[in-house]
Amino acid sequence: MGLGFVFACMLYLVLTYLVAAFPFGLAVAMAGCGIDPRQGGSRNTGATNVARLCGTRYGVATLLLDVAKGLVPVLVARALSDSAVFVSLVVVLAVAGHMFSAFLYGKGGKGVATTIGVFLGVAPVPALLAVAACVCVIALTGFVSAGSLTLAVALPVLVYFLGPCALTPAALVVAALVIAKHRENIARLRAGQEKPWRKKG
Numbered sequence: 001m002g003l004g005f006v007f008a009c010m011l012y013l014v015l016t017y018l019v020a021a022f023p024f025g026l027a028v029a030m031a032g033c034g035i036d037p038r039q040g041g042s043r044n045t046g047a048t049n050v051a052r053l054c055g056t057r058y059g060v061a062t063l064l065l066d067v068a069k070g071l072v073p074v075l076v077a078r079a080l081s082d083s084a085v086f087v088s089l090v091v092v093l094a095v096a097g098h099m100f101s102a103f104l105y106g107k108g109g110k111g112v113a114t115t116i117g118v119f120l121g122v123a124p125v126p127a128l129l130a131v132a133a134c135v136c137v138i139a140l141t142g143f144v145s146a147g148s149l150t151l152a153v154a155l156p157v158l159v160y161f162l163g164p165c166a167l168t169p170a171a172l173v174v175a176a177l178v179i180a181k182h183r184e185n186i187a188r189l190r191a192g193q194e195k196p197w198r199k200k201g
Contacts, residue, residue, distance in 0.1 A: 009086055016073040016090050020097030020114060023104055024065035025050045032058045038104075046109035048144050048197070063113050070094045070117025078122065088170035091118045095174050099181055110181040112148045115174055119155060122167055126158035142196035145185035152178035 025045035029037045033054040041049045047066060051059020077090040095115050101108040112134075119127035130151045138147035156171040179186075188194040 009081065012077065012080065013089055013093055016077075017093045017097040018102070019073060020069050020094040021101035021103055021108070022069065023101055023108065024069070025062040025109060026104070028058050028062045028065070029054050032061075038107075044109060045104065047113055066098065066109065066113035067117035067120070069098065070114035070119075071121045072117075074118045074121035084164070084166035087122060088167055091122060091167065091170045092173050092177075094118050095177060099177060110148065111174070111178050112151060115151070115155070115178060118174070119159070119171070123159050123162070123164060123171075126155060126162050129158050129162075130154040138197060143189065143194055144197045145182055145189060145194060149179060149182055149186070152182075 023045045025037055025047065029035050029045075029050050035053050037043070037045050037049050037053055041052045043049070047059045047063035050062045073094050074087065074090050077087050081087070095111045095118060097108075098114040099108045099111045100106050116127060116131055119130070133154050134147040134151035136147075137150045138144055141147075152175040156168055156175050159165065159171040160168045185194060
């Protein structure tokens with residue numbers, strides 16, 4: 001492994017962070033309905049808040065873009081190298097870039113959509129099963145945060161048992177980041193103050 005290849009990998013890691021750090025939710029909300037999602041709702045740039053403030057189609061657009069900025073970097077990384085360490089770093093940096101964006105002064109979304117994207121690229125079966133569990137919990141409880149936490153907890157377990165198990169450490173780091181980003185939601189869920197996705201009749 002030459003120095004040129006190592007430099008290229010390091011450059012790609014920086015590029016991964018910058019791509020993932022781009023706040024698609026802010027761009028979609030501002031362009032689509034003239035609303036800064038940081039000023040309303042949960043004050044988050046993620047798909048859920050954009051959907052609440054601007055409408056479902058804008059939330060879906062944000063969701064797909066946030067999934068893509070996780071999926072595309074890991075697919076390219078796998079084409080560049082079969083190193084589990086390199087791919088793991090791309091996985092973590094993609095999620096961290098979304099959560100701690102340089103364009104938003106270190107703030108960002110909660111990373112669920114980008115987490116789905118990166119694991120669709122490196123562990124599609126565990127990712128799809130975790131998404132299914134997430135959707136089921138949201139449908140049963142009405143809380144997006146509860147589904148998101150279910151996904152975060154399920155992913156490392158599914159990656160470990162269904163593979164590739166070499167990416168389990170990355171899955172654990174991502175899970176910890178997602179859970180940490182949901183600490184306020186966890187507090188509201190425990191206090192019975194979390195707002196449900198669907199309005200009560």
